[in-house]
Amino acid sequence: APPLLLLLAACTPPPCAAASPTPPGWEPAPDAPWCPYKVLPEGTEAGGGRLCFRTPARGFRCQAPGCVAHASAGHSLRAGVLRNHSVLLQWRLAPAEARRVRAFALNCSWRGTYTRFPCERVLLGASCRDYLLPDVHDGVRYRLCLQLLPLRAEPTAASEPAECVEFVAEPPGMREIVVAMTAVGGSICVMLVVICLLVAYITENLMRPAFGRPGLRRHP
Numbered sequence: 001a002p003p004l005l006l007l008l009a010a011c012t013p014p015p016c017a018a019a020s021p022t023p024p025g026w027e028p029a030p031d032a033p034w035c036p037y038k039v040l041p042e043g044t045e046a047g048g049g050r051l052c053f054r055t056p057a058r059g060f061r062c063q064a065p066g067c068v069a070h071a072s073a074g075h076s077l078r079a080g081v082l083r084n085h086s087v088l089l090q091w092r093l094a095p096a097e098a099r100r101v102r103a104f105a106l107n108c109s110w111r112g113t114y115t116r117f118p119c120e121r122v123l124l125g126a127s128c129r130d131y132l133l134p135d136v137h138d139g140v141r142y143r144l145c146l147q148l149l150p151l152r153a154e155p156t157a158a159s160e161p162a163e164c165v166e167f168v169a170e171p172p173g174m175r176e177i178v179v180a181m182t183a184v185g186g187s188i189c190v191m192l193v194v195i196c197l198l199v200a201y202i203t204e205n206l207m208r209p210a211f212g213r214p215g216l217r218r219h220p
Contacts, residue, residue: 078091087167102149
C-alpha cells in the first residue's frame, strides 16, 4: 500500500476503542484525533499532493438563512452550503463500518453545458467526519461523492458504493429577492381578498335597497 494510505490508516482509533458506542448525530467522538487529508492534483494518484491536518467542525448547525442543507439519497452524507461561498461536507458511519474503513476518497465535480468537469479530489483519513470545500461559485450545480476505502482490498471484492450529494449555490442576493417577492406576493393576495369581500358586501347590502324597493306613488 502507498505510504500515505498507511499513515491515514494509522490515525484510525485503536481496536480497544471499538467497544465504546459511537455517539449519535453527525459529530465525531469527543476524543477523535485530528483529521489528516490530502488534496490530490489532477492526473495523479495517492502519492501526489501535500499532507495536511484539520480539526473537526464541532457544534455546527446548518440554520437558515445563513446555511442551506442538502442530503444524499442514503442520508449518510450531507452538505451545508454557507453564505460565504463555502460548503461543509459531513458524513456518519455505523460502528461496524467505522471499524473497517482505511480512508475516504472525496471527488468533486460540476456540471457544464455538455459535460462534467472535476473540481477537487481529496483523500481523507479514517478519523475524518467532515471536510470544508471553499470557494464554490453561484449558479453552478456541484456533485460531491464520498467513497469508503476498506482496510483489505481484495481483487474479487466489489468496490464500496459512493454516497453523492448535489446542490446549487444560490447567490445571497437572489435568496433575499425571492423571500421579498414571496412576502410582497402574499400581501397582495391578502389585499385582493379583502377588496373582493368589501365589494361583495357593498353590492349585497347597499346597492340592493336602491334598486329592489318599488317607489311610492302619490294618489290625487
